[in-house]
Amino acid sequence: MxxxxxxxDILAGKAGFVPQQALQHQIKVGEFFGAEDLVPVSQAHVMxxxxxxxxxxxxxxxxxxATADGQRRVRIPTITDPRGTDFAKADLLGQTSxxxxxxxxxxxxxxxxGVTMTDTCINYQTIQAPTRNEHVAFGDTGVVIYSxxxxxxxxNFEGGPSALAAGLTGRTPxxxxxxxxxxxxxLRVRVDFTPTTLNGWGALGGVIGRLAxxxxxxxxxxxxxxxxxxxxxxxxxxxxxxFGSIALFHLAGLTPEATRLTDVAAADLPVVRATxxxxxxxxxxxxxxxxxxxVVFSAPQLSLFELRDLAELCDGRRFTVPMLAVTSPxxxxxxxxxxxxxxxxxxxxxxxxxxxxxxxxxxxxxxxNGWKRLATNSAKLVNILGGYGYRPMLASMESxxxxxxxxxxART
Amino acid sequence: MxxxxxxxxxxxxxxxxxxxxxxxxxxxARYDLNRINGVFSRPTHKxxxxxxxxxxxxxxxxxxxxxxxxxxxxxxxxxxxxLALVLNSVNPILAQGAALGDVAMLAGFDxxxxxxxxxxxxxxxxPQAGVLTLLG
Numbered sequence: 001m002x003x004x005x006x007x008x009d010i011l012a013g014k015a016g017f018v019p020q021q022a023l024q025h026q027i028k029v030g031e032f033f034g035a036e037d038l039v040p041v042s043q044a045h046v047m048x049x050x051x052x053x054x055x056x057x058x059x060x061x062x063x064x065x066a067t068a069d070g071q072r073r074v075r076i077p078t079i080t081d082p083r084g085t086d087f088a089k090a091d092l093l094g095q096t097s098x099x100x101x102x103x104x105x106x107x108x109x110x111x112x113x114g115v116t117m118t119d120t121c122i123n124y125q126t127i128q129a130p131t132r133n134e135h136v137a138f139g140d141t142g143v144v145i146y147s148x149x150x151x152x153x154x155x156n157f158e159g160g161p162s163a164l165a166a167g168l169t170g171r172t173p174x175x176x177x178x179x180x181x182x183x184x185x186x187l188r189v190r191v192d193f194t195p196t197t198l199n200g201w202g203a204l205g206g207v208i209g210r211l212a213x214x215x216x217x218x219x220x221x222x223x224x225x226x227x228x229x230x231x232x233x234x235x236x237x238x239x240x241x242x243f244g245s246i247a248l249f250h251l252a253g254l255t256p257e258a259t260r261l262t263d264v265a266a267a268d269l270p271v272v273r274a275t276x277x278x279x280x281x282x283x284x285x286x287x288x289x290x291x292x293x294x295v296v297f298s299a300p301q302l303s304l305f306e307l308r309d310l311a312e313l314c315d316g317r318r319f320t321v322p323m324l325a326v327t328s329p330x331x332x333x334x335x336x337x338x339x340x341x342x343x344x345x346x347x348x349x350x351x352x353x354x355x356x357x358x359x360x361x362x363x364x365x366x367x368x369n370g371w372k373r374l375a376t377n378s379a380k381l382v383n384i385l386g387g388y389g390y391r392p393m394l395a396s397m398e399s400x401x402x403x404x405x406x407x408x409x410a411r412t
Numbered sequence: 413m414x415x416x417x418x419x420x421x422x423x424x425x426x427x428x429x430x431x432x433x434x435x436x437x438x439x440x441a442r443y444d445l446n447r448i449n450g451v452f453s454r455p456t457h458k459x460x461x462x463x464x465x466x467x468x469x470x471x472x473x474x475x476x477x478x479x480x481x482x483x484x485x486x487x488x489x490x491x492x493x494x495l496a497l498v499l500n501s502v503n504p505i506l507a508q509g510a511a512l513g514d515v516a517m518l519a520g521f522d523x524x525x526x527x528x529x530x531x532x533x534x535x536x537x538x539p540q541a542g543v544l545t546l547l548g
Contacts, residue, residue, distance in 0.1 A: 025508075025511055025512065028424060028511040029504065029507050029508050029511050032422050032423070032424050032507045032511070032517075033422065033504070033507065034422075047477075047478045047479065047481075047482075048482065049479075052442070052479040052482040052483050052486070053482050053486060054482075054483075054486035054489065054490075055486075055489070056485055056486050056488075056489030056490075057482050057485055057486055060485070060512075139478050140477070140478060141476075141477045141478055156504045157477075157478055157503055157504050157505050158478070158504065158508070159478040159479075159480065159481020159482065159504070159505045159508040159509060160478065160481055160482050161481055161482065161485075161508055161509075161511075161512045162481060162504070162508040176504060213473065214473040214474070214501050214503070215473075215474060215501070215502075215503035215504070216501060241477070242476060242477065244475075245438075245440075245473070245474055245475050245476060245503050247503075358442075359479075363446070363448075383443070383476075384442065384443055384476070384477075386443075386454050386455050386456065387442070387443050387444050387445065387446070387453045387454035387455075387457075388453075389446075389453065
């Protein structure tokens with residue numbers, strides 16, 4: 001890879017051990033993908049829940065953080081994805097003191113590195129959305145796909161170590177979705193309906209993710225009517241990224257790089273169809289039981305509007321199974337102030353903050369609480385949780401709230 | 413019978429030799445594995461129930477989210493980790509995870525590598541040379 005003088009100095013250790021290590025990691029990854037050089041980035045977003053890091057990852061972070069002050073801090077705004085707990089609700093989740101200690105150690109290390117602990121996967125709704133052509137190093141797949149597709153920013157999937165490296169060096173290898181040619185559509189999908197529910201948008205994202213198949217595939221989608229809302233596209237993108245490892249999509253006539261189909265695709269790109277039946281089939285395939293043990297709204301964290309809608313559905317209810325709603329530390333105070341938290345919790349639900357359900361020792365909290373049959377309106381969540389031993393079921397927010405009341409999930 | 417050699421366009425990590433687990437399916441450490449027990453745990457995965465420790469995984473493509481970038485390092489620290497990852501295509505997360513965890517990886521072949529390599533075969537992964545060798 002070509003390095004400029006500043007990068008050569010970092011690699012030589014003149015800026016200290018931590019940036020040197022970071023750049024070595026970036027060069028290894030960049031050369032794997034044939035990157036010619038590095039591109040400056042303006043923001044980084046680090047996924048680092050401690051179930052993923054484990055003891056080894058936390059020790060690795062602590063090793064970086066033990067470096068002398070002045071040689072270990074990030075150079076650009078560097079923020080965090082959800083943590084592995086909400087410390088105020090850890091007992092409710094059945095998390096152990098070992099898990100919480102590991103979380104505290106990771107947080108202390110990140111703070112020493114200068115990382116801003118935002119603990120959110122909806123930073124594009126709550127912190128600062130990137131702008132068109134802004135090169136960033138984001139590290140939650142839902143964040144990346146939304147930033148690339150809806151905002152027109154440029155990011156690859158940056159896992160925790162690489163996003164942190166980008167924060168420490170202020171750059172990232174220039175490959176993948178930093179390059180204009182990689183952002184052209186490779187799959188043309190025509191849909192025959194426009195979903196109205198968040199689970200419907202997520203399921204459609206899942207169907208298209210499966211069709212697309214791998215990270216390097218870029219779908220352009222035709223047939224969406226109206227102007228989808230941010231929360232709808234949040235679920236759509238998060239599910240597409242989850243089911244297909246997709247980092248960028250275009251909506252013809254809607255998203256910034258696809259004013260016209262031919263802006264991003266050859267006119268003769270073959271059409272693949274995604275139908276309402278495909279979406280219904282995906283949702284039905286997860287409905288494997290009628291009883292539920294827990295209801296979860298998470299993945300991505302809920303916006304203030306989602307919490308408002310949920311609060312309205314909770315009025316006058318008395319839940320018979322646990323109902324968890326997970327949001328960001330930026331949204332939670334507003335939800336408290338608007339009374340949404342109190343309305344949800346009056347019905348027996350719980351509003352958690354700064355974590356995400358699947359990133360919070362999902363297997364262990366399942367075993368601790370006897371949670372197997374889980375109802376959610378998040379297509380992303382149902383795609384993830386099978387491997388953790390759950391039987392996840394996908395339904396509308398309304399049906400999930402009904403299930404929290406009755407313990408039964410109605411079939412549609 | 414002479415060894416068959418397959419060239420990869422992308423490679424990193426140490427040279428290793430071992431038995432394969434092969435499936436035309438995806439890979440994500442978070443979505444697909446019980447990392448405590450060292451087995452594939454996703455019910456719909458074609459390798460569900462099989463132990464991956466010390467095996468060379470030959471799979472189609474990377475799936476899912478970003479957690480694998482940390483998880484390969486964590487799995488390596490406990491010695492319950494695949495010996496190597498061989499895929500038709502990878503996403504940045506697998507490459508980043510292999511880089512941090514020092515796990516051998518090859519990706520990008522001229523043929524479907526999951527069809528070319530038999531399940532259970534003995535292979536050598538040589539990232540320096542960018543080749544996968546089907547032994548014996």
